[in-house]
Amino acid sequence: MPKMGESIMEGTILNWLKKVGDKIEQDESVLEVATDKVDTEVPATHAGILKEILAEKGAIVQVGKPIAIISADLDSDGPIINTHTSSYSAPEGLSTKIVVNETVNNIHQEEKSIAGSRFYSPLVLNIARQESVSMLELEKISGTGKEGRVTKNDIIAFIEQRKKTPVITETKKEKSVNGHTKEEKIEGVKPAKSYSGNYEIIEMDRMRKMIAERMIESKRISAHVTSFVEADVTNIVFWRNKYKNEFMEKEGAALTFTPIFMEAVVKAIKDYPMVNISVDGDKIIVKKDINIGMAVALPSGNLIVPVIKNADQLNIVGLTVRVNDLAKRARHNKLTADELTDGTYTISNVGSFGNMMGTPIIMQPQAAILALGAVIKKPAVIETPQGDTIGIRHMMFLSHSYDHRVIDGSLGGMFVRRVADYLEQFDVNRKVFS
Secondary structure, three states, X not given: OOOOOOOOOEEEEEXXXXXXXXEEOOOOEEEEEEXXXXXXXEEOOOOEEEEEEOOOOOOEEEOOOOOEEEEXXXXXXXXXXXXXXXOOOOOOOOOOOXXXXXXXXXXXXXXXXXXXXXXXXXXXXXXXXXXXXXXHXXXXXXXXXXXXXXXXXXXXXHHHHHHHOOEEEEEEEEEOOOOOEEEEEEEEEOOOOOOOOOOOOOOOOHHHHHHHHHHHHHHHHOOEEEEEEEEEOHHHHHHHHHHHHHHHHHHOOOOOHHHHHHHHHHHHHHHOHHHOEEEEOOEEEEOOOOOEEEOEEOOOOOEEOOXXXXXXXXXHHHHHHHHHHHHHHHHOOOOOHHHHOOOOEEEEOHHHHOOOOOOOOOOOOEOEEEEEOOOEEEEEEEEEOOEEEEEEEEEEEEEEEEEOOOOOHHHHHHHHHHHHHHHHOOOOOOOOOO
16 A cells, blocks of 8 residues: 555445456556545555455555555466465565565465365465454355355455345244254345435435545544635626636636635645644644645535645646646546645635535644635725725625634734735725736
């Protein structure tokens, strides 16, 4: 299992793209792996023949643990050697050789026979013993190996299927030959629950389960409080309308509001660096890097948060290109694990769903998150040298949720007010291309 990010310690196998016996080229994708950050394809480190799959679909595997055996001998059709009990990882830069306690001949000699009809390798018998699979059940498994033998994949598939089929145990009494009564336990399938047609039960997908766990964990960890500010973004709307066509022609991408709002957030973080923090026990860690996460809605309805690293070092063009690129690749499941890590502050554009405001949940271990509401035309009081007047302005709400353990209401409120100030003071005469 390769390391797919600085903080990634394990991965879940989603799907094998190759099967045992397939020829594999170096760097060719072999399987799909999910981490707590992203789903990605894993390429082969060497060319060869896929000899054995050691971790099945759905298995959670620690980084560095073996998940498959690839034989470098493309003409080899010998027996598969089990590496569960003993293996050797060579130092980086050297080749790796699998070492086992048993020789190939010993493996053949140790194969067991049940009633003289089926052969079971030590690996299959060991799995059966660990999972309490009886010999009677073993006999009923259809083997896909040579001469119908039960392979590791066969018994694992049987075990997974058995887990999905709950059983009940009944007692059957019979009279023996000597007149005594004996009891025999009979396993049967539990009747399925019957549901009415008034509702549908949907199993959460992996990402939804992960989101649910993180949201509950965040609410448990952080003392959430939210401050709201309304901002006049009329100048930004006019400026964007002025340059969006030119930007599309030169950059081939849309000029959206998100990078403009993100720029204001970056400026406010520089003014109030104690918002750009995380908590470690009773210590506050102030982050020098400004890495802005942005929530992206996926076609499935789930959310993912790619991160723009060092956002303070990008101008409006750089931010726009980066925002568009990450959002597009997020929707097509093309992000890498590193692009989802090390965020220090997050924004969520709830306005894209037509919402005026929201109370977002903090992305742990960050300490704050900002929700951007919809830009709506409203009548507003406009201050002029000649006096106040009423005009139509483009207004939006900013909702700032923060961890009240370390960010007090004064800091949380001043920060979001500063973001609004930068938005309202936006220079309508600013050039998009310098």
